[in-house]
Amino acid sequence: MKLRDIIDSPCGLRYVIDSLPLASGYSLRYLMDTEALTAQEDIAAAYSRMREHLSAAGDGNLVSMLHSILCSLKDISHTLSRIEAGNTVDDIELFEVKALILLGRRVSAVLEKASQTSIAPHTGDLEDALKVLDPDGTEIASFYIYDSYSPELAALRADIRREADADRRTDLMDREQALEAGIREELCRTLRPSVPALRKLQEELARLDIDLAKAVQMLRMRLCIPEISTSGVTTYKGMYNPYVKEVVERAGGEFTPIDLSFGDGPVVIIGANMGGKTVVLKTAALCQWLFCFGMGIPAEEALIAPRERVFFISGDAQDMGAGLSSFAAEMKAIDGVVRASAEAPAGSCIAAMIDEPARSTNPIEGTALVEALVDILGQREVALLLTTHYNIPSSHCIRLRVRGMEDGKMNYRLCPAPEGDVPHEALKVAESLNISPEWTGKAKKLLEYE
Incomplete structure (x- = not known):
């Protein structure tokens, strides 16, 4: 590629x-x-x-x-x-x-x-x-x-x-x-x-x-030269996304760096929409691609495993030209990962970073599809990093969550996510966006009633 x-x-x-x-x-x-x-x-x-x-x-x-x-x-x-x-x-x-x-x-x-x-x-x-x-x-x-x-x-x-x-x-x-x-x-x-x-x-x-130019960029942007992992595990300390960091700082904020390790079993990042999961996933994908082209890595330290194939599936995958809906196009893209992992010879190194699969279907089937995907790719030793707002059991994966909104600011740091429901952060995010108190207040009352 x-x-x-x-x-x-x-x-x-x-x-x-x-x-x-x-x-x-x-x-x-x-x-x-x-x-x-x-x-x-x-x-x-x-x-x-x-x-x-x-x-x-x-x-x-x-x-x-x-x-x-x-x-x-x-x-x-x-x-x-x-x-x-x-x-x-x-x-x-x-x-x-x-x-x-x-x-x-x-x-x-x-x-x-x-x-x-x-x-x-x-x-x-x-x-x-x-x-x-x-x-x-x-x-x-x-x-x-x-x-x-x-x-x-x-x-x-x-x-x-x-x-x-x-x-x-x-x-x-x-x-x-x-x-x-x-x-x-x-x-x-x-x-x-x-x-x-x-x-x-x-x-x-x-x-x-x-x-x-790569070397000048590394000095100017304070990127790092990564170590090469021979264990299949990729680890970042102080990872950040240069584009998101610039946008946040231009608005007067501060981007919180991310520590992340994956490759030794599937890693699933759970949380609400706008909870920071996608930024983490995109940053990990960015670092893997930069590594593939010998460029500086936006992190304090990085230990990255080489991959023969890298899959990054994110965003609205609607394919109007093929007559496919968002869900259909997304399923076809993810199916490419499943089939590639099945056909790969023993010892092949594949990384897959997938953002909120099956997000647009009903929660019951969506949860089943994601849980099955994590189980299948985990058994095939694919280095899987996946985000979802579905509740995926920890028996299939390592569960993490983004710390999310704290004091009105987004904290992208990751922490363990205990077994149970996904974090209830949607109302917190809505309030941080200054959504009508009438709307969020009524939603809170309905949750209390339930």
């Missing part, structure tokens, strides 16, 4: 990606086409690169210089493919190739001067290609068919400048164009063996932009 496939998942992932200080639009597209990491060694390598870039990320002047250079990075894959296929490209495309090499050399020079050679791109294999495109050694980011390529061409151009007769001048210019075409063809033939090294440089520069 690529980042672009999940970028609009309603967990706050787009907010984090949009906050990355990337220099180049090409780097963003490259990042969007990145596959999620699932193997422990690949994830470890990604965070190792993050650590290598932290020193550079902490140097504001260096980051600014690199940003000003990398903003010129463009995707010239089409040009490189044309050269590789034996086509003759035009002067603009040859300029793009030259500019890429010069850009790589400038970045390397800046990093070497800052003693950051470990993260510098490799341009040594392209010295010959640069000589082909810059025969005069000016290292200026421009290109045309230079006189240096051909004494015949240089002499012909001198004749054109001296020629006063229009017809004769036209003939000479036709000969010039023919010579230039032959030189372009030869240049492309000479550059063809360098195409793999050019592709590698383009990708190295994009990865440098991305890795540096």
Whole structure:
């Protein structure tokens, strides 16, 4: 699965990606086409690169210089493919190739001067290609068919400048164009063996932009580099959702960080609507996705287990195009988790984060559906984190609840939820929203009567 496939998942992932200080639009597209990491060694390598870039990320002047250079990075894959296929490209495309090499050399020079050679791109294999495109050694980011390529061409151009007769001048210019075409063809033939090294440089520069942006973001947002769990259990200390935190703080509030552990048996978070359950679930999903792409984690500490597949099901899943109601679309999505877990080979690592399944059906059937889901996925060793306002027995799961509204403020911290009914918090939430006292008061009296 690529980042672009999940970028609009309603967990706050787009907010984090949009906050990355990337220099180049090409780097963003490259990042969007990145596959999620699932193997422990690949994830470890990604965070190792993050650590290598932290020193550079902490140097504001260096980051600014690199940003000003990398903003010129463009995707010239089409040009490189044309050269590789034996086509003759035009002067603009040859300029793009030259500019890429010069850009790589400038970045390397800046990093070497800052003693950051470990993260510098490799341009040594392209010295010959640069000589082909810059025969005069000016290292200026421009290109045309230079006189240096051909004494015949240089002499012909001198004749054109001296020629006063229009017809004769036209003939000479036709000969010039023919010579230039032959030189372009030869240049492309000479550059063809360098195409793999050019592709590698383009990708190295994009990865440098991305890795540096990740490291800068980690320092600015005070994210953490997670440890990799080998037990299958994921644990967060002081976890928070960057988007929700910004919204809360903008309104003058304070986001309470969350401690959470799951993966050793199903974890069910119970509570009323607007009780904070969904924020916790979305934040856990966000952290798992960020982990899959080697990014900083919004938490004080994190120990995260790699997952081969991650399912996040949240919100109104109504699918008008397929003619499905919210309940039907939700059931189909959750059924995908059940079937995937049944078909997965032994030892597979699957995580599922499901927000209030069967919320839109009647409570009796809804409770039965959720209890059955927890039981099935629990037996299949799926790392399940689920929210619900139904009363699910603790024999099937670890029951937690969000502390909820306290003194008019939302406290997202989790605490154990004892056996019994789900917390009766709906009226408390309604009162915090300044709902009509006439309405809430009458509801209270009806509850007292019952």
